[in-house]
Amino acid sequence: MRPILTLFTIFGISVCILLADNAFGQTQTEAKPSVQTSSRASRSVSDSIQRATDNVNRKQKYLLEYRLSKGDKVRWEVEHIASTRTQMAGQSEATSSRSKSVKLWEVSSVDSLKQMTFDHKIESVDMWQKIGDQEPVAYNSNKDKEAPIEYESIAEKVGSTIATVSINSAGQIVDRKSDTPNKANFGVGAIAVPLPTKPVTVGYKWSVPNTLRAKDKDGNPRQLKSRVIYELIKVKSNNAYISFKTEVLTPIESEKIRSQIMQQMTRGYLVFDIDRGYPIRKEIEWDEKVQGFEGPDSLLEYLGRMTERLITDNSESKVTRKPKTAGLKPIR
Numbered sequence: 001m002r003p004i005l006t007l008f009t010i011f012g013i014s015v016c017i018l019l020a021d022n023a024f025g026q027t028q029t030e031a032k033p034s035v036q037t038s039s040r041a042s043r044s045v046s047d048s049i050q051r052a053t054d055n056v057n058r059k060q061k062y063l064l065e066y067r068l069s070k071g072d073k074v075r076w077e078v079e080h081i082a083s084t085r086t087q088m089a090g091q092s093e094a095t096s097s098r099s100k101s102v103k104l105w106e107v108s109s110v111d112s113l114k115q116m117t118f119d120h121k122i123e124s125v126d127m128w129q130k131i132g133d134q135e136p137v138a139y140n141s142n143k144d145k146e147a148p149i150e151y152e153s154i155a156e157k158v159g160s161t162i163a164t165v166s167i168n169s170a171g172q173i174v175d176r177k178s179d180t181p182n183k184a185n186f187g188v189g190a191i192a193v194p195l196p197t198k199p200v201t202v203g204y205k206w207s208v209p210n211t212l213r214a215k216d217k218d219g220n221p222r223q224l225k226s227r228v229i230y231e232l233i234k235v236k237s238n239n240a241y242i243s244f245k246t247e248v249l250t251p252i253e254s255e256k257i258r259s260q261i262m263q264q265m266t267r268g269y270l271v272f273d274i275d276r277g278y279p280i281r282k283e284i285e286w287d288e289k290v291q292g293f294e295g296p297d298s299l300l301e302y303l304g305r306m307t308e309r310l311i312t313d314n315s316e317s318k319v320t321r322k323p324k325t326a327g328l329k330p331i332r
Contacts, residue, residue, distance in 0.1 A: 061199035062232070064240055065169040066192065067277025068116040072107040074278060075123070075312045082286070082304035088294055097129040102311070105278075114169045119161040120191060127151055163191075170195045193242070193270060193279055194230070205231045212248065214260035222257060224250040226264075233269070239280070240272040259293035259300050262286075268306075280310040 068074075077100065084095045107118040129150070130136040139151040147155035163178035171192035194208045212224040226248045233241045245267040252258050268284035286304035293300055 059201065060235070061201055062235055062240060062274060063199045064195045064232075064272055064274065065114075065277060066116060066167060066171055066195070067114075067169070068105070068107045068110060068118065070107055070110050072105070072118075073312070074105045074107075074310070076103050076279075076308050077101075077311045078103055078306065078308045080304070080306045082302070084303075085299070085301045087297070087299040090297065093132045095129070095131045098127070100126040108164075115166050115174055116168075117164065117166040117175075120163045120165055121161055122158055125151075125154060125158055127154070165191055167192045170197050193272065193282075195272075200232055202232050202234055205229060207247075210246075212261045212264055214257045217254060217256050222253070224248055224252070224257070224261065226250070235274070238274045240274055241269060242272060243267075243269045255290050255293040259290040262288035262290060262300070262302050263304075273310075279308070282306075282308040 080097075080099045082097050086093050086095075102123040104121040104123050105118045106121065107116060109117045124141045126140045126142070128136060128138040137148050137150050139147045139155065141147075141155060141158045157180075162180055163176055165173060165177075166175035167173055171190075171194045173190070173192065194206075196204065196206050200206075207227045207229045210226045210228060212226050214222050214224065216222055226246055228244055228246055230242055230244045233243050235241070246265050248261070248265070252261075263286065265288055266284050266286060268282065270279050270282040272278070273280045284304075284306045286302055288302045290300045292298055
């Protein structure tokens with residue numbers, strides 16, 4: 001009997017299976033393929049499916065955009081742990097700190113251009129630090145009636161609006177009103193994550209320019225051009241995983257300058273929920289060391305980690321929002 005050729009499609013791939021029912025002179029009912037042959041065929045089909053899936057994921061385009069609605073209240077818990085060791089003139093001192101806070105975006109309006117305006121607030125803080133051999137200093141806004149002098153300025157801001165910010169769908173700030181100066185972010189990033197302005201595939205990279213400020217050994221101000229490079233690493237369950245790292249473009253003239261920008265030399269990742277239209281997790285790490293910033297025996301080490309995670313979602317339209325994807329193409 002002639003072989004039977006079967007054709008079927010898996011994720012747009014045509015797969016041919018040759019069923020030889022008379023390879024050894026047996027009838028179709030007598031043919032008994034070995035377990036090894038069957039297992040090999042099963043693996044081949046599974047591999048084909050996996051390759052097809054991977055190919056689809058590489059070609060799929062995703063539209064990453066902020067999509068807040070009026071009345072949304074979105075909260076994140078932010079934890080920042082850091083330790084610094086400074087050595088100068090034979091003396092060494094260690095500093096440790098830990099802070100937990102809850103930040104809130106309270107959306108007041110969204111206009112026809114998709115510009116979203118929200119109040120940025122800090123609802124609570126729990127802070128601790130220890131410098132050298134001194135007694136630790138701590139403050140918890142939920143428990144303590146008064147704040148130590150080290151935390152007085154922070155305690156005054158708890159519960160109030162720090163800034164009223166307007167962003168577009170790409171996370172770019174179009175307006176900011178605040179009594180607090182917009183100081184350096186010390187590497188923790190802008191208030192909103194900058195996103196591509198077009199649908200992109202996994203592996204797409206984009207960058208945002210930045211300026212780092214320092215002073216040289218004579219006290220003269222220096223400005224260093226830098227950029228933060230972002231890359232869409234993967235998309236899983238409609239969550240976009242994005243890596244980022246800081247790259248300094250201006251040559252660093254001295255270790256003195258390097259010691260002042262080391263806290264802004266960051267790398268990490270964030271998870272952006274495509275359905276809801278805002279980040280649900282962010283993690284940044286520091287691991288920097290500078291030798292000779294104040295004489296040949298001076299040393300400065302900085303280790304740190306900041307984690308930000310979504311803790312509540314009071315979005316009024318979170319159920320009705322649909323995934324934002326574009327450009328899904330069949331595999332040929």
